[in-house]
Amino acid sequence: MLGSDVLEIGIGLTLLFLFVSLMCTALRELIETVMKSRASDLERGISELLFVASNPEMLAQFYQNSLISSLYNGDYRSRSNPEPACLNWPGMLIREARRRSNLPTYVPARSFASALIDIVGAPRIPGESLTVASLRDAVERIDHNDRLRGVLLTAIDGAQGDLDRVRSNLEMWYNATMDRVSGWYKRRTQAILALLGLSVAILFNIDAVQVAQNLNTDKAYRQAVVNQAGTLLRTDEGARGAPQERLKQLQQDLSRAGFLIGWPAPQLTACQGSGCTGAFLRMLLGWLVTALAVTLGAPFWFDVLNKFMVIRSTVKPSEKSLPEASKDSRPAPPQPGGA
Numbered sequence: 019m020l021g022s023d024v025l026e027i028g029i030g031l032t033l034l035f036l037f038v039s040l041m042c043t044a045l046r047e048l049i050e051t052v053m054k055s056r057a058s059d060l061e062r063g064i065s066e067l068l069f070v071a072s073n074p075e076m077l078a079q080f081y082q083n084s085l086i087s088s089l090y091n092g093d094y095r096s097r098s099n100p101e102p103a104c105l106n107w108p109g110m111l112i113r114e115a116r117r118r119s120n121l122p123t124y125v126p127a128r129s130f131a132s133a134l135i136d137i138v139g140a141p142r143i144p145g146e147s148l149t150v151a152s153l154r155d156a157v158e159r160i161d162h163n164d165r166l167r168g169v170l171l172t173a174i175d176g177a178q179g180d181l182d183r184v185r186s187n188l189e190m191w192y193n194a195t196m197d198r199v200s201g202w203y204k205r206r207t208q209a210i211l212a213l214l215g216l217s218v219a220i221l222f223n224i225d226a227v228q229v230a231q232n233l234n235t236d237k238a239y240r241q242a243v244v245n246q247a248g249t250l251l252r253t254d255e256g257a258r259g260a261p262q263e264r265l266k267q268l269q270q271d272l273s274r275a276g277f278l279i280g281w282p283a284p285q286l287t288a289c290q291g292s293g294c295t296g297a298f299l300r301m302l303l304g305w306l307v308t309a310l311a312v313t314l315g316a317p318f319w320f321d322v323l324n325k326f327m328v329i330r331s332t333v334k335p336s337e338k339s340l341p342e343a344s345k346d347s348r349p350a351p352p353q354p355g356g357a
Contacts, residue, residue: 023234025330030233030243031226032323033250034277038224038308039316042214046207054118056203061121063199064130067192073163076137081121083133089122127196131188138170150179208313215312216305224279225304226311243277244330251327 070077080086081094095117139148139156154174160167177183218224233240289297
């Protein structure tokens with residue numbers, strides 16, 4: 019059977035990793051609010067779809083289309099616009115952040131397909147409906163973008179004369195590329211979370227190895243942390259609100275849980291001479307463990323914490339209950355003669 023002490027140590031470490039992961043996630047959202055990296059990734063993905071290296075004006079035409087321009091405020095400003103000579107790199111970063119703030123972070127597949135058809139469609143007489151034949155003629159006249167022309171012709175040929183099927187083919191092409199764009203964002207987010215996790219671990223001295231040792235040696239401390247874990251699961255604190263509010267609440271929750279963290283580091287103040295080198299290396303290992311745990315994400319640690327608490331709720335009653343007498347036992351019948 020899993021020992022209750024080991025289980026409670028696991029609960030304490032999981033609660034710690036959950037708090038730190040939520041803090042780093044809130045910081046990541048603050049960074050995203052400023053940098054607008056989702057909008058930048060979407061713009062990059064669409065530029066690859068349209069093969070704008072062969073036709074730079076195509077991307078501006080796409081974002082200025084009425085179906086796309088309704089998804090964001092302001093006018094579209096291309097990244098390729100020349101930078102003013104007076105701007106240094108901080109000014110360039112601010113200008114790029116302002117440019118991204120106007121970009122949409124999501125474009126529906128239907129809107130993409132319809133906007134692309136509208137851009138490359140042949141000039142039509144007002145009131146005349148678009149047909150697959152007229153669309154094909156317009157696509158064949160596309161200059162300086164052979165790859166886009168080939169993709170569009172493939173989508174048209176596979177539609178068998180049905181304009182709605184042309185849109186469906188373009189939507190599938192768009193969705194396949196957006197899966198790759200989502201991969202860009204997830205990989206970058208994981209790297210940022212690892213960096214934030216290491217920074218938070220150093221700033222607050224969140225040494226996972228030292229916390230595990232404290233949980234192992236101090237029963238009262240371990241029990242207080244476990245009780246805080248139960249409170250978190252009942253109230254689901256830190257799961258709602260703006261990033262700034264969640265970050266402040268999580269800092270309070272981390273302090274309320276009673277984790278023995280922060281500066282000055284007791285593992286360094288008590289060491290002497292060469293022993294400080296080993297203590298620092300162990301503390302560095304604890305920081306790295308915390309940073310790696312953050313990369314798994316807050317939902318992962320919340321699920322692990324929930325499972326640990328369920329296991330504990332089934333183990334503890336069996337430990338506290340006393341053995342009961344068998345219900346089938348009956349008193350022995352009296353012997354003749356009062357023996």
